[in-house]
Amino acid sequence: MPDPDRDRPDLGAMIVRFGRALIAAERPVLAAHDVSMWGYAVLSALADEPMRTQAALARAIGADKTRIIGILDELQERALIEREPDPEDRRVRLLRLTPAGRHLYASVRAEIHAAEERLLGGLTLADKGVFLRVLQQLSHEPD
Amino acid sequence: MPDPDRDRPDLGAMIVRFGRALIAAERPVLAAHDVSMWGYAVLSALADEPMRTQAALARAIGADKTRIIGILDELQERALIEREPDPEDRRVRLLRLTPAGRHLYASVRAEIHAAEERLLGGLTLADKGVFLRVLQQLSHEPD
DNA sequence: TATTGTTATACTCTATAACTATA
DNA sequence: TATAGTTATAGAGTATAACAATA
Numbered sequence: 155m156p157d158p159d160r161d162r163p164d165l166g167a168m169i170v171r172f173g174r175a176l177i178a179a180e181r182p183v184l185a186a187h188d189v190s191m192w193g194y195a196v197l198s199a200l201a202d203e204p205m206r207t208q209a210a211l212a213r214a215i216g217a218d219k220t221r222i223i224g225i226l227d228e229l230q231e232r233a234l235i236e237r238e239p240d241p242e243d244r245r246v247r248l249l250r251l252t253p254a255g256r257h258l259y260a261s262v263r264a265e266i267h268a269a270e271e272r273l274l275g276g277l278t279l280a281d282k283g284v285f286l287r288v289l290q291q292l293s294h295e296p297d
Numbered sequence: 298m299p300d301p302d303r304d305r306p307d308l309g310a311m312i313v314r315f316g317r318a319l320i321a322a323e324r325p326v327l328a329a330h331d332v333s334m335w336g337y338a339v340l341s342a343l344a345d346e347p348m349r350t351q352a353a354l355a356r357a358i359g360a361d362k363t364r365i366i367g368i369l370d371e372l373q374e375r376a377l378i379e380r381e382p383d384p385e386d387r388r389v390r391l392l393r394l395t396p397a398g399r400h401l402y403a404s405v406r407a408e409i410h411a412a413e414e415r416l417l418g419g420l421t422l423a424d425k426g427v428f429l430r431v432l433q434q435l436s437h438e439p440d
Numbered sequence: 441t442a443t444t445g446t447t448a449t450a451c452t453c454t455a456t457a458a459c460t461a462t463a
Numbered sequence: 464t465a466t467a468g469t470t471a472t473a474g475a476g477t478a479t480a481a482c483a484a485t486a
Contacts, residue, residue: 195310223468223470281431288428363478366445387485389444
């Protein structure tokens with residue numbers, strides 16, 4: 155049976171190229187709100203659901219637990235997140251967005267969404283629908 | 298007009314997650330052949346067409362010109378590429394794969410292809426076709 | 441003077457291990 | 464002793480600038 159995709163470019167190469175275009179499109183949005191990529195990832199994860207430990211948050215966004223500390227420090231200093239010791243186990247830090255954090259996240263997310271939509275602007279509606287659905291499926295496969 | 302994709306996950310987040318899965322799947326293949334990610338990118342670019350300058354090659358794979366030097370050194374040492382001064386302008390280095398380089402590249406690419414196909418294994422043929430076509434389109438948009 | 445390739449330097453990002461405070 | 468979080472250190476990866484050879 156012949157393979158119709160035999161001569162397609164590497165999937166990896168295509169993902170990297172498109173990923174770079176995405177980052178380039180999103181960087182100015184994040185910069186305008188003075189939020190780093192990791193900071194945005196943290197806001198996004200906490201917007202989905204508050205977390206009971208920093209380790210769980212790190213795992214959720216695919217980062218090392220030592221790497222998010224500085225990010226949490228800054229977000230807390232700007233009063234975008236709350237980080238308080240759990241009274242029942244004072245080793246763990248309960249993490250959640252403040253109203254200000256939720257508000258900022260909503261703004262940034264809307265602008266990022268708009269930038270992404272511009273990148274997808276050349277697609278037909280049918281293609282766009284399939285692409286997003288498939289990508290969602292592929293990105294949720296187990297590590 | 299309502300937006301049916303309003304609540305989709307961030308495109309960037311999905312691309313990053315899928316990109317990580319791809320890298321994880323391809324890393325053992327590259328390691329088995331003792332080729333780095335950048336080394337593979339170089340082999341791939343030169344397999345498409347020989348290049349007249351290292352700067353052009355760097356641009357083609359989205360790397361800095363200073364960063365590919367060590368990679369070219371190693372590939373040359375292993376006799377996978379040829380790098381000779383252009384007689385007509387001795388500043389530039391003509392770059393091309395050796396037969397051994399072309400052979401190694403074909404092997405690695407076939408295995409990477411197979412690994413990628415496994416990741417896409419859960420898709421219907423129609424979805425896979427649309428996904429690859431759209432991704433190809435999106436990855437070729439101007440920077 | 442401009443360009444190709446190279447080397448040197450510094451800077452950022454990331455991972456590992458050691459430390460503290462709680463349990 | 465085990466765990467959550469933190470700090471310190473070192474390593475990899477990357478970018479910038481200075482340099483050598485050639486045009």
